[in-house]
Amino acid sequence: MGGVLTGFGIIAFVILVGYVAGRLRIGGPTAPYVLNRIAFFVTNPALLFVTLAHADLRVVFSTQLLVAAIAAVASAAVFVALSRAFFRSPAPETTIGALGAGYVNANNIGIPVAVYVLGSASYVAPVLLLQLIVFAPIALTILDTTSRGTMSVRCILTQPIRNPMIIASVLGILVDVSGIQLPDAVYQPFELLGGAAVPLVLMAFGMSLVGSKPLQAGTGRTPIVVAVALKSAVMPLLAFLVARFVFGLEGQPLFAAVALAALPTAQNVYNFAARYERGMPVARDIVLFTTIFAVPSLLVIAALLAP
Numbered sequence: 001m002g003g004v005l006t007g008f009g010i011i012a013f014v015i016l017v018g019y020v021a022g023r024l025r026i027g028g029p030t031a032p033y034v035l036n037r038i039a040f041f042v043t044n045p046a047l048l049f050v051t052l053a054h055a056d057l058r059v060v061f062s063t064q065l066l067v068a069a070i071a072a073v074a075s076a077a078v079f080v081a082l083s084r085a086f087f088r089s090p091a092p093e094t095t096i097g098a099l100g101a102g103y104v105n106a107n108n109i110g111i112p113v114a115v116y117v118l119g120s121a122s123y124v125a126p127v128l129l130l131q132l133i134v135f136a137p138i139a140l141t142i143l144d145t146t147s148r149g150t151m152s153v154r155c156i157l158t159q160p161i162r163n164p165m166i167i168a169s170v171l172g173i174l175v176d177v178s179g180i181q182l183p184d185a186v187y188q189p190f191e192l193l194g195g196a197a198v199p200l201v202l203m204a205f206g207m208s209l210v211g212s213k214p215l216q217a218g219t220g221r222t223p224i225v226v227a228v229a230l231k232s233a234v235m236p237l238l239a240f241l242v243a244r245f246v247f248g249l250e251g252q253p254l255f256a257a258v259a260l261a262a263l264p265t266a267q268n269v270y271n272f273a274a275r276y277e278r279g280m281p282v283a284r285d286i287v288l289f290t291t292i293f294a295v296p297s298l299l300v301i302a303a304l305l306a307p
Helices: 002-023 031-053 063-087 091-102 110-118 125-146 153-158 164-178 184-194 197-208 221-246 251-261 268-276 280-305
Strands: none
Touching (some): 002 031, 002 197, 031 125, 031 164, 063 125, 063 251, 091 280, 110 197, 110 280, 221 280, 251 280, 268 280
16 A cells, blocks of 8 residues: 555656646646657657567456446446436537546556556556547547548548557567567667656646636536546446456456546547537546546545555
8 A cells, every 4th residue: 555655646746746837837838738749659659668568468458458448338328328318418529528437548647557556557558559449439430420520531540550659559569479589779768768758748737737727607517527427436436346246356457447447537538529629628627627536536446455
């Protein structure tokens, strides 16, 4: 438990540093955008490549992947059902809310949590791949066909193979499976770049919190509250029930499955909303509140399940 608290303390401190830097306008107004892009295109892929090239693939492609899929789909489905029955939101807004209820931040928050709390970035890799290869194309297809967006089907279907984190993950898995022994001189540059991944994304997130004004009038407060509740409480509970009583997971695998389900909503959800100009305030507030609630949620999960 002490190691878990230390991990959260490290994450919180770096986020705080980012927030202070944002308040002081260090780097200017585009600093979070620049840091996130560097992390997305350079440092995170490097970290995933090195991690998966040395990972135990039995951990990467285990029942935890099924747990993540079941919990995410169930949580999103509940939101869709509630939206159709009570909110009667248009399809694009319902899609954004469903993503908010089940699409976790496996990148910006997931990688630091996996590294510092679970002990390895390999735990988050299957969730990242599942979301980018399966969930994102499906969501983008729905948004494309129900809103004013102009993204083509070809663009949606080829998105996974244009994502640097997926490419890096696949390459790392291929190196692992093939048994190729690459020299240290090949790995070391990637290890150096990957070492910058966690601090970059945490500082960028801290900067993004500056000036946030959530739950403004007319933003659809009820769907926001429902999505936040589903993501922060229901999805981790579903993950626990499925992992423990369906697949019989215990110890570290159970802790990892539930902790990953408790991650906040991914910032990609806001990016999708902004791309189609639908549900942007809803997406923004869901991301903000699930991120705030993720800290106590993860602490409780760690206290109850950490081996």
